[in-house]
Amino acid sequence: MTFRIRPAMLKMAAAAWLLGATGAMADTTLEFTQWWEPELPAGSLRKIMDEFEAANPGIKVTLVSGPYATTRDQISVGAATGTLSDVVGLDGAWVNNLNAQNALADMNPMMDASKFDKSQVADIIKVDGKAVMFPVASFVYPVFVNMDLAAKAGVTKLPSTRTEFLDAAKKMTQADKNQYGWVLPLSLQTPSGVQNDMMSWVWASGQSMMANGKPDLEGKPVVDMLSFVKSLNDAGTISPGIATKTEQEKVEEFVNDRVGMMIDSLAHVNLIRKRNPKLNFDLIPVPVVENYNGKRGLPYASWGIGISAASKHQEEAWKLVQYLMSEKVNAKLVSLANAFPGNVNAKPDFVTSDKAFGKAFEIFKTGYLANEFTGLPVAEDLMTQFDVQAQKMLAGEQSPEQAAANAQKGWMAKF
Amino acid sequence: MIRQKRSHHRLKRAVAPYLYLSPSLLIIGLLMLLPMVTVIGYSFQNSAVLRRDPSFAGLKHYQAIFNDPVFWASLWHTLYFTCMSVVFHMTIGMVFALMLNSDRINPTLRNILRVLYILPWLFTAVIIAVIWRLLLEPNGVVNSVLMQMGIIGSKVEWFSSPETALHAVTFANIWAGYPLFMVSLLAGLQGIPKDFYEAADIDGAKAYQKLIFITIPQLMPIIISISLLDFIWTMQVFPLIWITTGGGPIYSTEVLSTYTYKLAFSSYNLSQASASAVVILLISLGLTLFYIRYQKAR
Numbered sequence: 001m002t003f004r005i006r007p008a009m010l011k012m013a014a015a016a017w018l019l020g021a022t023g024a025m026a027d028t029t030l031e032f033t034q035w036w037e038p039e040l041p042a043g044s045l046r047k048i049m050d051e052f053e054a055a056n057p058g059i060k061v062t063l064v065s066g067p068y069a070t071t072r073d074q075i076s077v078g079a080a081t082g083t084l085s086d087v088v089g090l091d092g093a094w095v096n097n098l099n100a101q102n103a104l105a106d107m108n109p110m111m112d113a114s115k116f117d118k119s120q121v122a123d124i125i126k127v128d129g130k131a132v133m134f135p136v137a138s139f140v141y142p143v144f145v146n147m148d149l150a151a152k153a154g155v156t157k158l159p160s161t162r163t164e165f166l167d168a169a170k171k172m173t174q175a176d177k178n179q180y181g182w183v184l185p186l187s188l189q190t191p192s193g194v195q196n197d198m199m200s201w202v203w204a205s206g207q208s209m210m211a212n213g214k215p216d217l218e219g220k221p222v223v224d225m226l227s228f229v230k231s232l233n234d235a236g237t238i239s240p241g242i243a244t245k246t247e248q249e250k251v252e253e254f255v256n257d258r259v260g261m262m263i264d265s266l267a268h269v270n271l272i273r274k275r276n277p278k279l280n281f282d283l284i285p286v287p288v289v290e291n292y293n294g295k296r297g298l299p300y301a302s303w304g305i306g307i308s309a310a311s312k313h314q315e316e317a318w319k320l321v322q323y324l325m326s327e328k329v330n331a332k333l334v335s336l337a338n339a340f341p342g343n344v345n346a347k348p349d350f351v352t353s354d355k356a357f358g359k360a361f362e363i364f365k366t367g368y369l370a371n372e373f374t375g376l377p378v379a380e381d382l383m384t385q386f387d388v389q390a391q392k393m394l395a396g397e398q399s400p401e402q403a404a405a406n407a408q409k410g411w412m413a414k415f
Numbered sequence: 416m417i418r419q420k421r422s423h424h425r426l427k428r429a430v431a432p433y434l435y436l437s438p439s440l441l442i443i444g445l446l447m448l449l450p451m452v453t454v455i456g457y458s459f460q461n462s463a464v465l466r467r468d469p470s471f472a473g474l475k476h477y478q479a480i481f482n483d484p485v486f487w488a489s490l491w492h493t494l495y496f497t498c499m500s501v502v503f504h505m506t507i508g509m510v511f512a513l514m515l516n517s518d519r520i521n522p523t524l525r526n527i528l529r530v531l532y533i534l535p536w537l538f539t540a541v542i543i544a545v546i547w548r549l550l551l552e553p554n555g556v557v558n559s560v561l562m563q564m565g566i567i568g569s570k571v572e573w574f575s576s577p578e579t580a581l582h583a584v585t586f587a588n589i590w591a592g593y594p595l596f597m598v599s600l601l602a603g604l605q606g607i608p609k610d611f612y613e614a615a616d617i618d619g620a621k622a623y624q625k626l627i628f629i630t631i632p633q634l635m636p637i638i639i640s641i642s643l644l645d646f647i648w649t650m651q652v653f654p655l656i657w658i659t660t661g662g663g664p665i666y667s668t669e670v671l672s673t674y675t676y677k678l679a680f681s682s683y684n685l686s687q688a689s690a691s692a693v694v695i696l697l698i699s700l701g702l703t704l705f706y707i708r709y710q711k712a713r
Contacts, residue, residue: 076683080465097683101465178554189661191681240553243575243664258554381682391664395577 028316029060033075034089036303036337037065044336052323059316078308079103086311087320090133090304092125092374098306099127100377105307106130110318121325122342125304127375135302136324137339139267140364141196142298143287146172147280149179149260158284162201162228165261165287169237172260181237183259184229185245186391191383192247195373196299197263198390201225203297203370204286210372214415217386217408218401224289226393226400233394243391255279265301266360267338283356285363297370298363303339340364377414385410451696457689464685476690485666486691489674496585496656496670497649501642503589508596513630515597516604536594544658547587548574574660577667584659584668588652596641603637604630643706647699671695 037045049061064085066074072094078084079101090098098104108131111118118124125133145158153172159165169181185193199222202209207221216222232238239245239259247264254262255275263286272279285296305324307317323329331346340361341348351361373379386407393403457463461472480486511532515525535543550557551573561567573583611629620628631638653672656662662673671691679688 073680077464080467082467097465186663187661188663189657240570241572241575243572244548244580244660245575378682381677384677384681388663388665395664397665 027058027060028313029062030087030313030316030320031062031064031085032087032089032320033064033071033078033085034303035066035068035071036089037063038067040336048329048333052320055323056316056319059319061320082310084308084310086308086313086317088306088308090306092133092135092302092304092371093376093379095125095127095132095304095306096375096377096379099130099132103309104130104132105309105311105314106132107307107318107321110314114318114322116322120327120343120345122344123369125375133304133306134321134325134342135369136305136330136342137303137334137337138300138342138369139265139302139339140298140300140360140369141200141263141265142283142285142360142363144254144262144264144272145282145284146254146257146260147282149257153260158282159287160284161287161290163290166228166232166235166237169232169261170235173235173237175236178258179260180239180258181260182232183239183245183250183253183262184242185247185250186242186387187244187246188384188387190246191380191387194383194386194390195371196247196265196301198225198229198386199372200263200286200299201228203299203372205288205292206294206297208372215408215411217404217411223400223404226390226403229390230393230400242394263299266340266357269356270338283360283363285367296367298367300369300371302342303337382411382414454689454692457686458693460686462686463689465683472686476687479687480691480694485669486674488666489669489671492581492668493650493670495581496588496652497646499585500588500592500649501645504593504596504645505638505642507589507593508600511593511597512600512604515601532597533594535591538591540591540652540654541658543587543591544655547583547590548659551583575664577664580660580664580667584656587659588649588655591655592645592649595645599637599641600634603634607633639709640706643702643709647702647706650699650702651695
């Protein structure tokens with residue numbers, strides 16, 4: 001009896017081992033680090049991953065999610081220690097540093113091998129010729145206008161040029177009533193105001209803060225922008241407290257009828273409506289320099305995606321990237337995020353159901369995405385340096401030319 | 416045999432204290448010494464943390480921060496912020512403690528004041544920063560009250576003006592920190608024997624003489640201990656400054672903690688940030704040694 005049971009048990013154990021071993025071989029688990037999951041409706045990103053797993057048997061996805069800042073630090077350390085997740089959510093401001101650490105895989109060979117249609121993606125972020133990031137979802141920054149304040153101030157035509165903007169801002173300003181034409185957040189805690197609220201004026205007119213891959217802050221576009229911002233400040237049209245104002249406070253002031261116009265992320269539309277359902281606002285593109293008729297650059301922030309150079313499952317990781325960039329999935333993801341798609345053919349559902357988003361989508365389609373900080377080394381540090389010089393200019397300590405020259409000097413040291 | 420047993424017993428007795436100490440030594444080693452030594456190591460490396468094979472940098476990063484004018488401005492701001500905070504924490508804490516210890520105040524009122532005065536201690540640094548940002552913003556309550564009273568003619572940008580930002584952030588920290596002094600000094604006051612004051616009354620001493628010759632000397636050990644601890648803690652304050660001003664406007668409220676943070680998480684220069692952190696460590700260490708020597712002397 002004993003003699004008979006033993007081989008049977010051995011056979012069962014062998015079968016179990018074989019099953020387990022083949023199962024382990026078949027299932028590849030991808031780790032996907034990002035900050036998107038907490039910003040999306042609960043469970044929605046997991047659902048997309050479940051659908052991916054169903055469409056790609058044998059590949060499982062583990063989501064590693066956290067707030068933006070934590071994810072940034074986690075990715076920096078992961079890149080240094082070679083423990084970066086297979087697929088990583090990226091901000092354009094990080095890619096230069098990560099590329100310098102050889103942490104990101106070049107997706108060019110993967111695109112070629114899979115005959116990926118490059119024309120379907122809105123942008124491919126390249127560093128040193130390597131395709132390191134796709135913007136999956138873009139949050140554009142148009143100008144929000146408080147239509148009631150504009151009407152009361154006699155602004156009948158919404159501004160299209162800088163001169164018209166200055167004029168409208170002056171009309172909307174009533175300092176004795178704590179009401180101002182524009183709001184500029186330049187807190188050093190989060191210096192993104194330099195990118196979203198200052199450089200956006202340069203990009204809107206099809207201009208650049210760079211020349212031949214190097215900073216060109218002393219060039220006419222940036223100096224003109226600084227002079228324009230100074231003229232808005234000198235005219236008293238900017239809400240006070242510029243040097244410590246954060247983006248959240250900017251939105252709060254707009255929501256509370258204290259500023260007439262602000263440049264802000266489209267992602268805040270629902271928040272603004274929630275905070276003040278009665279607020280009557282419209283969206284316009286960032287005004288341009290006089291006589292400019294070309295395409296307008298539209299500042300944006302994005303949820304980017306890339307693949308770790310250390311990943312042992314790059315083939316599977318590329319499948320996930322392709323999946324998220326595909327027309328239908330991308331449309332679904334950006335609809336959940338209230339963002340614009342990384343796939344040019346994807347059409348998020350909110351653009352037809354919501355007037356404001358519909359208008360912003362028109363602005364998006366007629367312009368082009370512009371954010372020159374994407375791919376620059378230590379982008380946040382560059383913003384901080386520019387911020388300090390802009391603050392000095394607004395405090396009357398230096399001219400726009402001097403501010404540009406000092407910022408240029410600081411930036412060159414980082415290149 | 417007996418000799419062997421004795422030596423074994425002696426060895427056990429000698430080792431036993433270390434065995435009792437070993438769990439705490441292990442925890443201190445892992446949680447304090449190891450990170451400290453690692454950071455010191457980083458300060459002598461190029462591209463620390465960011466590269467897998469960092470090279471030796473010598474004193475390069477220390478030279479870089481000592482040649483940076485922003486570092487010296489940060490050091491000066493840290494000293495101003497810390498000294499002013501400690502002096503005012505002590506002064507306000509003493510005044511309030513004397514008030515709460517006084518028999519001349521109605522007991523009910525005293526209990527109400529006790530709760531009110533201790534309130535700032537209950538808030539976290541983030542809440543304190545948010546409260547003061549709201550109060551001191553250009554359209555905030557403080558400006559409104561001061562303008563109505565005719566003290567200021569126009570709105571002051573307390574946190575956004577380079578002239579007022581450091582004073583404003585120091586003021587917020589003073590408000591947040593005096594209860595520690597108040598509670599400690601109140602406990603000290605309640606421990607002073609009444610006989611001293613009765614003897615002083617018989618000798619005809621006036622109130623200020625009793626304060627100078629009895630109260631303050633009796634409280635001196637507490638004053639010095641708490642002041643030293645407060646100096647060490649205040650020197651490292653980060654969230655309050657970061658949330659209210661972010662070290663700005665320009666560099667007017669940049670302190671050593673914000674300077675180090677920006678080097679690490681804005682510039683990603685973790686080697687220089689480590690060098691700056693080591694400088695903070697050395698200053699804190701100096702103060703701690705002073706504190707320990709004072710405690711031993713007592």
